[in-house]
Amino acid sequence: MTAQDFLLLLPPSEGKSEAGNQSHLWTPQLGAFGAVLEAFRAQIATQLRKEKGGAQKLLGVSGGHLARAQSCNMQLINAPCLPAWQRYTGVVWDHLDLASLTAAQRNAFIKRIIVPSGLLGLVRADDQIPDYRLKMGARLAPFGTMSKFWNEAITDALVATVKKKAVIDLLPNEHRAAINWDLLDNVVRVDLVSHSGAVVGGHNAKAAKGLLARHLLVSTNADVRRTVASFKHPEYSAKVTT
Helix, strand or coil, X not given: CCCCCEEEECCCCCCECCCCEEEEECCCCCCCCHHHHHHHHHHHHHHHHHCCCCCHHHHXXXXXXXXXXXXXXXXXXXXXXXXXXXXXXXXXXXXXXXXXXXXXXHHHHCCCEXXXXXXXXXXXXXXXXXXXXXXXXXXXXXXXXXXXXXXXXXXXXXXXXXXXXXXXXXXXXXXXXXXXXXXXXXXXXXXXXXXXXXXXXXXXXXXXXXXXXXXXXXXXXXXXXXXXXCCCCCCXXXXXXX
């Protein structure tokens, strides 16, 4: 396996840029997975519009954040887009910091980053996507939990995309639940652990996950496990768990 022979699974971020490009308007068939996920995306977009963007319980925010999320979710079709790597502005993505890479590096790396999304199913980091809010763990009637709704379609799309590549899994459990891992070969699951060996979460761990993702992408080492082991951080270590 060469340094380029893996795909990297990262979570989306709840924080998203409000910007958008009027020359790229969202429709469900956009992006690397649009052809196979279009019908599923359209169902969700239609239901969110019926639900006036979604209630506070569904979206998990209040006040101005809720108003923004509802407005975005009601106007998904033909909404202005940004590439996913620019839309996602949360802690993981801030510390991955793709903007600081050379254009050549970034253009290569964004095609290898795949994101499970409650609204979109799967997103490649260079896909044009709208502003939205819908967690993978959200329960949207009549579909149920998004992870369950998407499971078969996401898994089939990944299997078709992965082929012989390795898959490095940096997903939290909420997003891991959207994939049937038994149907994927050559998965390398990586968790951040404290120096005591406990799997960790929270803001600092998300920041470290972004740094780890960058470390994996820029490494020229063909051995993913060695690259994981070489990750240096003052609080955490990276550990291959499968």
